[in-house]
Amino acid sequence: MRIFWRPFGFLRRLFKVESCSVTKSESLIPLAWTSQKLSKAPGIFLLDQRKRFSTMPEIERGQRDSELFSPPSDVRGMTTLDRTAFNKTVTIPVLKVRKEIVNKLMRSLKRAALQRPGIKRVIEDPEDEESRLIMLDPYKIFTNDSFEEAELSILKQLNVSPQISKYNLELTYENFKSEEILRAVLPEGQDVTSGFSRVGHIAHLNLRDHQLPFKYLIGQVMIDKNPGITLAVNKINNIDNTYRNFQMEVLYGEENMMTKVRENNYTYEFDFSKVYWNPRLSTEHSRITELLKPGDVLFDVFAGVGPFAIPAAKKNCTVFANDLNPESYKWLLHNCKLNKVDNKVKVFNLDGKDFLQGPVREELMQQLGPLSKERKHSVHIVMNLPAKAIEFLSAFKSLLDGQPCGRELLPIIHCYSFSKDANPAKDVQQQAEAVLGISLDPCSSVHLVRNVAPNKEMLCITFRIPAAILYKNQALDLENQEDPPPFKRQRTDKAFSEEKTTIA
Numbered sequence: 162m163r164i165f166w167r168p169f170g171f172l173r174r175l176f177k178v179e180s181c182s183v184t185k186s187e188s189l190i191p192l193a194w195t196s197q198k199l200s201k202a203p204g205i206f207l208l209d210q211r212k213r214f215s216t217m218p219e220i221e222r223g224q225r226d227s228e229l230f231s232p233p234s235d236v237r238g239m240t241t242l243d244r245t246a247f248n249k250t251v252t253i254p255v256l257k258v259r260k261e262i263v264n265k266l267m268r269s270l271k272r273a274a275l276q277r278p279g280i281k282r283v284i285e286d287p288e289d290e291e292s293r294l295i296m297l298d299p300y301k302i303f304t305n306d307s308f309e310e311a312e313l314s315i316l317k318q319l320n321v322s323p324q325i326s327k328y329n330l331e332l333t334y335e336n337f338k339s340e341e342i343l344r345a346v347l348p349e350g351q352d353v354t355s356g357f358s359r360v361g362h363i364a365h366l367n368l369r370d371h372q373l374p375f376k377y378l379i380g381q382v383m384i385d386k387n388p389g390i391t392l393a394v395n396k397i398n399n400i401d402n403t404y405r406n407f408q409m410e411v412l413y414g415e416e417n418m419m420t421k422v423r424e425n426n427y428t429y430e431f432d433f434s435k436v437y438w439n440p441r442l443s444t445e446h447s448r449i450t451e452l453l454k455p456g457d458v459l460f461d462v463f464a465g466v467g468p469f470a471i472p473a474a475k476k477n478c479t480v481f482a483n484d485l486n487p488e489s490y491k492w493l494l495h496n497c498k499l500n501k502v503d504n505k506v507k508v509f510n511l512d513g514k515d516f517l518q519g520p521v522r523e524e525l526m527q528q529l530g531p532l533s534k535e536r537k538h539s540v541h542i543v544m545n546l547p548a549k550a551i552e553f554l555s556a557f558k559s560l561l562d563g564q565p566c567g568r569e570l571l572p573i574i575h576c577y578s579f580s581k582d583a584n585p586a587k588d589v590q591q592q593a594e595a596v597l598g599i600s601l602d603p604c605s606s607v608h609l610v611r612n613v614a615p616n617k618e619m620l621c622i623t624f625r626i627p628a629a630i631l632y633k634n635q636a637l638d639l640e641n642q643e644d645p646p647p648f649k650r651q652r653t654d655k656a657f658s659e660e661k662t663t664i665a
């Protein structure tokens with residue numbers, strides 16, 4: 162929305178400078194650019210409604226100032242969508258040209274031509290079938306003098322008079338963008354950001370309190386204006402339930418929560434009402450996947466429907482993926498098949514702690530045991546349950562106690578957390594240290610994943626698990642543990658200043 166409106170303010174400032182040359186017609190007909198309803202008021206509109214096009218040597222400045230392309234003002238407060246209430250007539254400057262030169266001319270009039278989605282830039286001339294009318298941008302072309310030198314020169318070459326005329330253009334609901342519609346409907350001055358997360362055919366909104374009286378209309382507008390969206394839902398609580406699936410209210414459309422999404426070239430199918438899916442994590446999923454090398458082992462403790470596990474398996478990693486939610490487990494299995502990696506992913510339906518102390522422990526005993534001297538690949542453990550994952554780090558304490566203590570590279574943990582602290586990177590490191598009871602200073606890095614809410618960040622702390630944690634009762638040689646190359650001195654996101662990023 163801002164992108165759309167900013168130039169208007171800018172133009173208003175320009176117009177102010179121009180206002181020293183007020184003409185008689187300007188003060189007499191200040192409203193002629195506004196809606197059809199006003200045009201019906203006697204004496205206000207210049208044109209006979211049947212005659213949509215007339216010669217106009219100069220377009221009035223007052224008209225330029227009005228918000229031409231915003232819907233009629235009386236849609237404000239509408240809660241049940243009435244598309245016809247958006248009908249409006251605006252007066253547009255046009256240039257009359259011979260039809261055979263239109264294509265040639267359009268190349269040179271790109272700047273001056275009207276650019277509005279769904280509106281043709283060249284139309285038939287109702288009065289002369291040998292001519293066409295080129296619609297011009299009313300914010301750039303006000304008078305015959307508004308053309309630039311180069312434009313005037315091509316007009317001259319093609320023997321076209323720069324005389325502009327005006328044309329009554331009928332705008333309908335279809336010609337407005339969703340932001341324009343919502344800005345016109347919702348209370349003036351209130352935020353209308355109509356952003357939503359797209360999950361397949363579903364628009365997932367998170368409406369604020371002041372938007373709730375308009376929620377059904379907003380849902381309908383989202384469906385109308387976004388091809389491929391057939392269902393609009395609103396989040397109705399914070400995801401504090403165990404499985405992290407959203408509680409939702411249907412705003413508009415056919416209630417069908419079974420959906421299919423593409424992320425980083427992989428396909429996932431699931432029931433959005435029963436599992437966790439967040440399209441805002443796609444960059445994070447690919448960031449972790451890029452750290453992996455073919456042959457590496459990945460344990461995904463809170464795997465959801467597979468957005469870390471499946472790309473890793475495609476990269477020829479051996480994957481152990483787990484989720485406590487039986488529905489996530491079901492769709493994880495399904496998606497492994499769908500993406501043809503079911504032979505590379507072992508899927509579990511356990512509590513994260515049981516997964517770590519069961520299948521993960523067993524596999525680590527193999528990976529780190531005496532037969533693993535020649536092991537070249539890395540072992541990664543992803544823990545994406547930001548509200549709680551840090552607590553699960555305690556499951557690593559003494560996990561391999563009693564096992565021969567290998568000198569091989571120990572597993573690399575990528576653990577997610579939220580922070581509301583002024584120094585979120587330091588805070589997350591301290592959270593992890595508090596659970597593990599050990600300093601992570603020499604061997605961890607923190608990455609800012611995303612801003613979840615004002616003053617709330619989602620972060621990922623990455624560190625090689627210290628041997629002192631895994632083998633509590635063994636004599637250790639920690640000095641020989643190398644730092645993991647991919648994130649040794651890794652910079653955190655630009656949001657963290659160099660000073661804050663003391664963790665390397």
Ligand SMILES: C[S@@+](CC[C@H](N)C(=O)[O-])C[C@H]1O[C@@H](n2cnc3c(N)ncnc32)[C@H](O)[C@@H]1O
Nearest residue numbers: 403404437463464465484485486512513545546
């Ligand atoms: C934030 S989601 C992350 C899912 C997936 N990794 C992703 O990036 O989209 C966390 C997942 O952890 C699962 N979960 C919650 N508590 C769990 C637990 N105690 N043990 C294992 N999985 C759990 C939820 O069902 C959910 O699928």
